[in-house]
Amino acid sequence: MDQLIDEALLLPEGQRAEVATRLLESLDTAQDEEVDAAWAAEIERRCADRDSGRTVGTDWEDFRRRVDSEIFGR
Numbered sequence: 001m002d003q004l005i006d007e008a009l010l011l012p013e014g015q016r017a018e019v020a021t022r023l024l025e026s027l028d029t030a031q032d033e034e035v036d037a038a039w040a041a042e043i044e045r046r047c048a049d050r051d052s053g054r055t056v057g058t059d060w061e062d063f064r065r066r067v068d069s070e071i072f073g074r
Helices: 002-008 013-027 033-052 061-071
Strands: none
Touching: none
């Protein structure tokens, strides 16, 4: 297991995120249709808000720099 983790940590960020997502999904064996439907509705609502201009997003890199600065002091 340690060797697998060490090798996974050498992957590029996007691939590490994909591995993490797939591992977490493998732990979620109980599917709750009501929860899935609620999340789908929330995603639709947020997309509609974004498309209509009611909400404004933040560039990922700008957000990440802000978190690094404000939270981690880097």
